Amino acid sequence: MIKRSNPLKRTAFYSTCIILLFLAVLSSCKKDQKRPDYPIGSNENINTWILDSLKRYYYWNEQLRADINISLPPKDFFNALRTPADRFSYINLPGDATTITPANRDFGFDYTSVSDQISTKVIGIIKVVLKDSPASRAGLKRGDYVGKINGKTLTSVNAQTLQDEILSSNRFSLTLAEPNNNTWTDTRTIEINKGIILDQKEISRIIESDGKKIGYLFFIDFNAGLASSLTSVFNNFKTQGISDLILDLRYNAGGQVAEAAGICAMIAQNITYDKPFITYKGNKNGGNKTESIGIASTFDRTANFNTLIQQNLGLNRVYVLSTKTTASAAEIIINNLKPFMQVIQIGEKTRGKDEASFRIFDTRSPKQVNWEMHPIVYKLFNAQGNGSYSDGIKPDMEINEINTLPLLPLGDPNDLLIQTAINRITGKITKNGIGINNAHTGGFKAGNILMDSRLQSTQNTIAITHK
Incomplete structure (x- = not known):
């Protein structure tokens, strides 16, 4: 007597074979479609590393866009990937000053430009002068008033423009002023050069x-x-x-x-x-x-x-x-x-x-990418769970x-x-x-803050932690 196989089992067997064959072909296709091998040093190579790193560490990694042109300059590519909620992540190329946001710290002081509440007068107020800095060696001190920058009188229109002049230069001038019977008199002009600032003592x-x-x-x-x-x-x-x-x-x-x-x-x-x-x-x-x-x-x-x-x-x-x-x-x-x-x-x-971050850099050997970045990695909370x-x-x-x-x-x-x-x-x-009791020198009553160099320099500071 001949024993015949069950047609249902035969059908199941063939179906299984077809599925396995399909998966094998799919796997082969994926291997064939591997990402391009971009030349080391190219924008595409650098940006691929940036994107891979952000997918792993970035707090908002699930919101990363997939439509950014991978041939963009690295800094533009990085900034294009940042989500609207991200205010502070940054990237830079060590040794390349053009990728680092300049700050008044290079000169050793910070100031604010303020308008008078009752007039059109604008004055700069020196808030902090770092020790052993170009600013301190020029005689600048906290509480000094600035009437002119590079010979131009401070106004509500040019306050930010004159600050930008400082940041884009290696040397500039400040004309100090003093109040006298509700008027301001220029006292002296000092020249300040960019310099190396050491850690500050408390x-x-x-x-x-x-x-x-x-x-x-x-x-x-x-x-x-x-x-x-x-x-x-x-x-x-x-x-x-x-x-x-x-x-x-x-x-x-x-x-x-x-x-x-x-x-x-x-x-x-x-x-x-x-x-x-x-x-x-x-x-x-x-x-x-x-x-x-x-x-x-x-x-x-x-x-x-x-x-x-x-x-x-x-x-x-x-x-x-x-x-x-x-x-x-x-x-x-x-x-x-x-x-x-x-x-x-x-x-x-x-x-x-x-928020907190840590320095992300290329750890491969040999190193392929010299850029470093500080993306937001964590949100911070205290021992009671309070933050936000x-x-x-x-x-x-x-x-x-x-x-x-x-x-x-x-x-x-x-x-x-x-x-x-x-x-x-x-x-x-x-x-x-x-x-x-508030006292106002020379009748000047501080009104709108037009520019604060210290506030601007906090843009690229993030709490630094470890992986």
Whole structure:
């Protein structure tokens, strides 16, 4: 008797074979359609690396456009890929100044151009002068007034244009002015050259007022090694037994997350290595991760946590001075100290950089791409899960320092923001009362801010963390 096969099983077998054959052909086609092998150094080769990197790390990687011309110059290609929500990602070619956004730091000062509320007069106000810089060597100081740039009188029309002249030059002139009976008189003209600016040393002091010992600390950025370099300052604060701390971050554009965490470790009470400090929220590849203050403060290997904790002040409140140029790691100080202590913020709303990045570069051997980029990789949150301050962190006491002129040296107890903090500490004012009379030099009453060089320079600063 002949046994016949089941026709249903035969049909299933043939169907399976056809499917397997189809998949094999499809796989072969995909291999044949592999991406073109662009020449090393070509825009296409560089842009392919940029796109691959962003697909892996970029916070908004699912929103990357697929229709961007891959032959564009790399910087244009990168910027075309950025989503509308991305305000701060950037790319540059090391050693190529044309790919780096210029800033007044190259000259050693920052200023703001302001119009008078009651006239058409416009004046430049020097806000900060870096130590051992071309500006300081030319005799420029905080609080000076500028009437002319390159011989041209400041106006509401040319304020930004004259700033652009500064940034596009290696040498320029400032004509300083002084008020006299409601008129402004030119006093002298100084020439300032572009130069190399070294890391800036902090400004610290102890202010005694109404029986209180108040520590004051100003620094302008969060460069690697900052927290370790400040241990002697905090040791002095601790030895002197300060009751309160004023942390002046009004011009601090940010930097390393590790340095912000390290400074927090020396301020707040009940700090231990494993206390949660910061949460990073990334894309599907990066996921979410929470780091303790011990890990966060030591990941760049410039500080020892035990050394930091030995200087801990054990305070239950801190006073932070802020402006619109307070950004990035400086905002981490404000937001991430709040789970540990009371943070009393005085000044203006901050810049609003609730994001972090790390340097992305070509790690292949041999290296094919020399460009480096800092795309937004994470959104930042504190130990209580609070973040989302892209509109800036609002102060408890809102004050604009240019309401009182002239600007006094940083650290001067009579400086408007410092005086407000001191009066709050000593109980002379409450949260709802300023209690300070504004004084206006020469009848000039600051109105609209037409240009702020420090605010512009915060554009390319992002809180820097690790992979």
